[in-house]
Amino acid sequence: MVVLGIDPGSLNTGYGVIRHDSRFFSVLVCGVIRLHSSKSHPERIGQIYRELEQVIVDFKPERVALETAFLSRNVQSALKLGQVRGAVIALAMNSHLSLREYAPREVKSAITGRGAASKEQVAFMVARMLGIAEPPKPYDVTDALGIALCDLLRGESRQSPLPERKGRKGGASWSQFVSASPDKVIR
Secondary structure (H helix, E strand, C coil), rough: CCCEEECCCCCCEEEEEEEECCEEEEEEEEEEEEEECCCCCCHHHHHHHHHHHHHHHHCCCCCHHHCCCCCCCCCCHHHHHHHHHHHHHHHHHHHEEEEEECCHHHHHHHCCCCCCHHHHHHHHHHHHHHHCCCCCCCHHHHHHHHHHHHHHHHHHHHHCCHHHHHHHCCCCHHHHHHHCCCCCCCC
C-alpha cells in the first residue's frame, strides 16, 4: 500500500509518500511546497496542485490522507486553508484516488499515543517508526508523514474486528465495528 499524506497550508504545504510492505514502512519521498507570500492566493493554490500532481504521477499512491481543518480565530486564514484543502481534494478526485481525512488529534494519538502531543514528539516518533536517524525538517514534512502513517495504521485496524483496548478508556465502539463490518452482522 502506498499513501500520500498532506499537511495543507497556505504558505507551506508538507507532503510525504509512504509505502507499507507487510511489516515495514518506507519513505518514497517527502518535502514541503514553499509558497511565496508575494504571489496571489490563486497562484499559490495552482502551485500546490501542480506540485502534488507531479508527486502523484511519479510515486503512484493508492490513497491520499489529508489533515482536516481546525478552527482558527483568524477567519481569513481559515478560508485560505479551506481553499487549499479544496484544491487537494479536487486533485485526489481528478486522479481517481480515495481520500481519507484525519483530525490533528487523531494523527497525534495514532503516532504518539497522545492526542495532545507536541510537534517535536510527533516528529520524533515519525522518525522512529520510519527508521530515519533525524526527523525531516520542517514540521510540515513530519506532520505529513504522520498523516500518511496514521492512515496506514488506521487502515490496518479497520481490517480486524475490534482493536485491543489495553486498559484505557475509549477505543473502538460497537457502532464503529458494525459500520466497518456489515458482512459480520446477522440481522
